[in-house]
Amino acid sequence: MNIPKETLMRMYLEMVTIRLYEETMAEAYQEGKYPVFNIASGPVPGEMHLAAGQEPVAVGVCMHLKKEDAVVGTHRPHHFAIAKGVDLKRMTAEIFGKVTGLGRGKGGHMHLFDPDVHFSCSGIVGASIPQAVGAALAFKMRKEKRVAVAFFGDGAANQGTFHEGLNLAAIWKLPVVFVCEDNSWAISVPKEKSTAISQNADRAVAYGIPGVYVGENDVLAVYEAAGEAIERARQGGGPTIIEVKTDRFFGHFQGDPEVYRPKDEVQRLKQNDPIKRFRKYLIENDIATENELKQLDDEARKRVEEAFLFARESPYPAPEEALLHVFVE
Amino acid sequence: MNIPKETLMRMYLEMVTIRLYEETMAEAYQEGKYPVFNIASGPVPGEMHLAAGQEPVAVGVCMHLKKEDAVVGTHRPHHFAIAKGVDLKRMTAEIFGKVTGLGRGKGGHMHLFDPDVHFSCSGIVGASIPQAVGAALAFKMRKEKRVAVAFFGDGAANQGTFHEGLNLAAIWKLPVVFVCEDNSWAISVPKEKSTAISQNADRAVAYGIPGVYVGENDVLAVYEAAGEAIERARQGGGPTIIEVKTDRFFGHFQGDPEVYRPKDEVQRLKQNDPIKRFRKYLIENDIATENELKQLDDEARKRVEEAFLFARESPYPAPEEALLHVFVE
Amino acid sequence: MSAITSRKLTMAKAIAEAISLEMERDPRVFVMGEDVGVYGGIFGATAGLYEKFGPERVIDTPISEAGFIGAALGAAMEGMRPIVELMFVDFFGVAMDQIYNHIAKNTYFSGGNIRVPLVLMTAVGGGYNDAGQHSQCLWGTFAHLPGLKVVVPSTPYDAKGLMISAIRDDNPVIYMFHKGLLGLGWMTLIKDSTGPVPEEPYTIPFGKAEVKREGKDVSIISVAMGVYQALEAAKELEKEGISVEVLDLRTLVPLDREAIINTVKKTHRVLVVDEDYLSYGMSGEVAATVVEHAFDYLEAPVKRLAVPDVPIPYSRPLEQFVLPSSSKIVNAVKELLRS
Amino acid sequence: MSAITSRKLTMAKAIAEAISLEMERDPRVFVMGEDVGVYGGIFGATAGLYEKFGPERVIDTPISEAGFIGAALGAAMEGMRPIVELMFVDFFGVAMDQIYNHIAKNTYFSGGNIRVPLVLMTAVGGGYNDAGQHSQCLWGTFAHLPGLKVVVPSTPYDAKGLMISAIRDDNPVIYMFHKGLLGLGWMTLIKDSTGPVPEEPYTIPFGKAEVKREGKDVSIISVAMGVYQALEAAKELEKEGISVEVLDLRTLVPLDREAIINTVKKTHRVLVVDEDYLSYGMSGEVAATVVEHAFDYLEAPVKRLAVPDVPIPYSRPLEQFVLPSSSKIVNAVKELLRS
């Protein structure tokens, strides 16, 4: 692969932005939850699923997407949203429940909708798949060269919607790419206890479509596999399923006691931090200097800080707004 | 395969019984629907899905089953029920809506429950699969050497329950056999328009289980494939999916205009009538004489006639019975 | 609202015509579902569309309701206006998550930024011995969950106008047609299943109940088959000097509470007729509306005639026992007048 | 009913204890669901069971709700007594067909020949900013469809007794525990989420509402969190000389209509408090019951306080605006007394 430097630098920037975003969110989430951890308190209440460690999947795929391509994410949506170019300020404001948020505070962290960049997500495991299929159907019906991507987890791959969605996409030869994040866990249930075969990519056979397993949590490997699949989809070649081995650094949600997880697992996973590795790669291959990367680090920090500042300073919606927007006019 | 004559004769008897049953039912269904075909009139109202032509699947599989093995059928359930040994009189009475029916007239043709032989079915496409998985789970938990079979159509194989059920059975290594009847149609939708690959048996790969496609509507071929799968299940070897090419001689339901079906298709399929072929096989291989088979034909006719007579002569439930049996005491 | 017409159509044809007109008018409109193509829909609601618009806009699907209903949502969010058929409402349980957690909620979660112009059409109703997985109405279930408009036509005229309104609505609509009212050759025909339908497109606003018959002694409030049965009963009761007002709600969401209150103010007595299950459903909601907002006008307990909380049984005497009918309505009205 | 006890448990522990006792007593009882094993259930309803009974009787499942809930049915039909957890009730839409078309109907379709001794337990309720796919109550949805008993405990004591009744019942039961009442360390703690629970097994009959507090001016009828809020409000109102009766329905199916009628006969005024959606749900059913059967005793319109037909929003001020609370109850009661 011959990837332009600009692209590589953007990948780095996006990954760092995601990581910083998630770490900043983890802190914000803790606010008001000390000494008593109460999920309902603080500036960011409710459930919180963070994706630190899983940056390569989101970035490696979304680097190939245009603004008008559609992405449907999951309950753990921030990395996808950021990689797809969702307005970071309004996204953060949404997560803070503010009226300036993408959904005026109605959706929160699992319900981020940015129609400008065709991003949506959902708190229901497996729900993304048919919806991305439908976006692809719309594109195909209108003969537009647009692509839809459904992200979902290894746990979601055992939902019925996986089967139905992949079959529909295959028979209709739709421009959609299915991307499964294999982070080995669905909350406390390890993949090998939930999934009859070791790789969901092998389930491609059941739909007569290509299936690719990316066995390392590496943005370049993802980028390569995704590039091919997205291009094939865009050219009318139909769907692909890509599964990527990736790592969840945080608990399933913030506050997860993680009793089910081997004590040292996270520690071990972090040895293989995909951002650190990518950084090293960029430097060792003389693609970027420490200084250049430092600049990107700073840029990422600035973006994240601005987004959180915007969110914090934004007002809450008026309570009566709760009654609006069940329907549009 | 060395199949005892007794078994072969039973296969023939069961197939003939099914065929006669369906033909007799087709006639009974027409009663009261002439000159105006009104689905609500006559002694057998409502929808009616008949399985003439599909006898080999039901018989080839159920011949291996014991009374205590479980079978979950579909919206087209008569052949499975007969092959599993459901009480023919009470089944027919149920279809006639009589109080002597299996469900005292509450369920009708799509809801036949005979706990004595562990038979059930449902009008919902794909619903049989998880339920058979559950029966198998019960057997395994209790360490009983019993097997469950889920029957379903080629159309049902695109339901989410297919995926979920097969995955569950595979990870838990349950004693269940999945049997897909490929009659090429789901109402008006041909299999090639609904199913991304040509054989659902190949979807076994997605669950790491054996998959077998029986390409001819032949009771011996089914018997052989099913025997192996059921024996494996019984011995703790886990699930199998078997798909059988079979033929639907009637419309999807009685009254189906079948506009979607090539004019001569049924005519053509009947050339290959699995019962006629099996009859010929038995005679040509000197397994049975014309006379012996004639005796079985008569026995089948007697069983069917008795069942219909019982149904016709039975009383309807008292209207107020409608309020009973939502719950058991 | 539209020119007087002498052309009569069945409700099924009226629905298909509405869809056809809108497909001509708007290239974003398309149909998908099981057997909607060559077959023309099991209940004829898409008859002729495949021939006219071809397989690209009239799409036969596999039996994957969660898949294709979810896909309809995805397409709607990308600017299409799908009409998706769920063959029988009774099958909703395989696709309900896409319906009520996504189709019904995405607009709200997005603070109004996402439009979901989607019509989910589906067959409801019993009376032809198809048992409890093929005979339910379930409008109460859908009306309970916010985010879907719930439309239930009772005449061919309304069916066409409400369907056009549904297609043009930028919000998701569940459109429930009653099998017994469609005018299908293979169902028990009731005379009002064929009725005058203008050829041109027209809309009927949601949330406007219709007084189908004026009366002063008692109000019967219903939808779909219940309206038809109420009108039959009203004729019967008229012979005995009882004057019945019949109100057809037409849409459950939005619910025309004002019309409910107005009819109570006039007659002071209410019978709700509901082919859906009795408890926790439409009949309860109407009764509650009456006691909340028209309490002072009420002269007798509200009465409810609905399926008595049992799955619809198969056998004819059993099914007839649990379904509303005009003779049961006659009796209920008489009881109501005695109380 | 049982000896006086001073031992206090959270509702979550009371549920887990009930299950544990029944698993000891009856080898047919087992548990399955997502994260019910090592994790002990996301809401702790199965805490300690895995350690005690092992992976064969406390089974972690893949995220395949239609699959494993359907499997629970199959197992129940073959003589087991599964307790299956649907993590949040909001997810019902992926498995509803197995639940309401099969689990709820097989007994009826079989004319009583099939028993389905199955408990579907699930978490309900909001108030902690988890938005509309994780905060609903939806008991109205389940209570509308015949064939399931619907249990909604409000105290640890009831939770244990009702769970044991549910497990021993030969019919399918949906058992809905309110997240805010479980006594979880990571939720807003309310004091009654910990309460006295006897150690021995005991049952509480279904269909028996409980008068939680006697009063004479107005009746508040509710379940789960609403009961707790009503009791808080009653204390408040007492200070102003208003005497409130609080009725906890405890089960929606069967519904104790007699208790509803009796309380109306006593107080003549009713407020229904419902954390489920307003329309076509529990509040309507209770109001309808009152106007059908206690009309002559009613002195004011029935009032309803429920989620106003919007999906539960995320942001705190929005969510607080739509959920019932004790202060809203206080206001509603005062309005009711003015009318």
Ligand SMILES: Cc1ncc(C[n+]2csc(CCOP(=O)(O)OP(=O)(O)O)c2C)c(N)n1
């Ligand atoms: C239909 C449904 N079932 C269960 C849940 C609860 N739940 C939320 S996330 C999750 C685990 C998902 O695992 P996976 O798909 O691997 O994604 P990951 O959390 O690992 O990113 C579960 C069970 C849900 N949200 N929706």
Ligand SMILES: Cc1ncc(C[n+]2csc(CCOP(=O)(O)OP(=O)(O)O)c2C)c(N)n1
């Ligand atoms: C969930 C669901 N969707 C749709 C239907 C309507 N329906 C009944 S039978 C049928 C076709 C089934 O095809 P297949 O599984 O191949 O079985 P066959 O009828 O060919 O025996 C359909 C669509 C249903 N009963 N349930």
Ligand SMILES: [Mg+2]
């Ligand atoms: Mg995972």
Ligand SMILES: [Mg+2]
């Ligand atoms: Mg078929």
